[in-house]
Amino acid sequence: xxxxxxxxxxxxxxxxxxxxxxxxxxxxxxxxxxxxxxxxxxxxxxxxxxxxxxxxxxxxxxxxxxxxxxxxxxxxxxxxxxxxxxxxxxxxxxxxxxxxxxxxxxxxxxxxxxxxxxxxxxxxxxxxxxxxxxxxxxxxxxxxxxxxxxxxxxxxxxxxxxxxxxxxxxxxxxxxxxxxxxxxxxxxxxxxxxxxxxxxxxxxxxxxxxxxxxxxxxxxxxxxxxxxxxxxxxxxxxxxxxxxxxxxxxxxxxxxxxxxxxxxxxxxxxxxxxxxxxxxxxxxxxxxxxxxxxxxxxxxxxxxxxxxxxxxxxxxxxxxxxxxxxxxxxxxxxxxxxxxxxxxxxxxxxxxxxxxxxxxxxxxxxxxxxxxxxxxxxxxxxxxxxxxxx
Ligand SMILES: C[S@@+](CC[C@H](N)C(=O)[O-])C[C@H]1O[C@@H](n2cnc3c(N)ncnc32)[C@H](O)[C@@H]1O
Numbered sequence: 001x002x003x004x005x006x007x008x009x010x011x012x013x014x015x016x017x018x019x020x021x022x023x024x025x026x027x028x029x030x031x032x033x034x035x036x037x038x039x040x041x042x043x044x045x046x047x048x049x050x051x052x053x054x055x056x057x058x059x060x061x062x063x064x065x066x067x068x069x070x071x072x073x074x075x076x077x078x079x080x081x082x083x084x085x086x087x088x089x090x091x092x093x094x095x096x097x098x099x100x101x102x103x104x105x106x107x108x109x110x111x112x113x114x115x116x117x118x119x120x121x122x123x124x125x126x127x128x129x130x131x132x133x134x135x136x137x138x139x140x141x142x143x144x145x146x147x148x149x150x151x152x153x154x155x156x157x158x159x160x161x162x163x164x165x166x167x168x169x170x171x172x173x174x175x176x177x178x179x180x181x182x183x184x185x186x187x188x189x190x191x192x193x194x195x196x197x198x199x200x201x202x203x204x205x206x207x208x209x210x211x212x213x214x215x216x217x218x219x220x221x222x223x224x225x226x227x228x229x230x231x232x233x234x235x236x237x238x239x240x241x242x243x244x245x246x247x248x249x250x251x252x253x254x255x256x257x258x259x260x261x262x263x264x265x266x267x268x269x270x271x272x273x274x275x276x277x278x279x280x281x282x283x284x285x286x287x288x289x290x291x292x293x294x295x296x297x298x299x300x301x302x303x304x305x306x307x308x309x310x311x312x313x314x315x316x317x318x319x320x321x322x323x324x325x326x327x328x329x330x331x332x333x334x335x336x337x338x339x340x341x342x343x344x345x346x347x348x349x350x351x352x353x354x355x356x357x358x359x360x361x362x363x364x365x366x367x368x369x370x371x372x373x374x375x376x377x378x379x380x381x382x383x384x385x386x387x388x389x390x
Pocket of ligand 1: 111124126127128147148150153174176177193194196197200207258263264265266372
């Protein structure tokens, strides 16, 4: 992750515009500071940590843009504008040209209510993209969506889409476990999950879970399929138990069967003579329409001063969802930012809530319309009104 260390300096008052970026405000907390940056296609925070007469400027993990060049250019512009003396930097010293967002890179909002006219297949955790790119090239009549969280892999595959002129691919930088929830029922023909991280020590981070499979059955068309391949016997046994617990589906197991294209991981495991397990699930029924989970805007007067004065780090746990009030940042006496995580226990969303002029709104993105978020949002509303101190 790019970062720049500088000598401590006196920061200019915000807002200002410089080298294609708008630097809008700085919000300060006990631990770090957030600087809101906007450019043509993106809004994100830079994080600035002050320590021992030094500044450390880095990306904010929650809002970081997929294109690392945009981030690096924003960091350079901030340092240059404030005439900060660099002591160490991991930023590429070559002159960067601000790159536009790739047309293949989509936003999660694009998939709310999305219905593809052509056959629609999804690959979760595509890594090097070998399988995804191959499938898209071989099946130009179908639309493919690749979902990944590893930004360098996403950047590489975006480049390949451009270079190979592959028009039927969409890429989404999002946790697939949350992303699938927004898709329409009966809208997907096939889902590939190839060699997911086994997470033996942190099973709650696994892609496959009971909830994930329920959502999969909902979004798959009748006759639609999920293909899971893994080299981990432990993961296979875990997944097999979950598949067994499902209703209204059909599944089969294969062992050491090759598919048309072998991924990077698969090649490695084959060289090591590991077994490759495959589970194929077929959905047998139509599902009912997706529940509409409108998330209400906060139509209330919010007193930032009171919230700032009383803030403590705390977690509210409910049945099926939670809200964690993690940190608070002050922009000025009447405005600031709450850092929150909330939603389903195994698929938390992390968000910033800007409180300004007595109003609260999520920044830079809204909250996805899924029921755990809707319920969490109600807890946040109660908190903002000042009724959550019991
Ligand atoms: C072991 S790699 C396998 C990559 C590729 N499928 C292959 O076979 O070479 C697992 C990939 O899943 C991605 N991943 C893990 N959790 C994810 C999630 N919740 N949503 C989307 N991608 C995820 C990781 O970033 C990683 O690239």
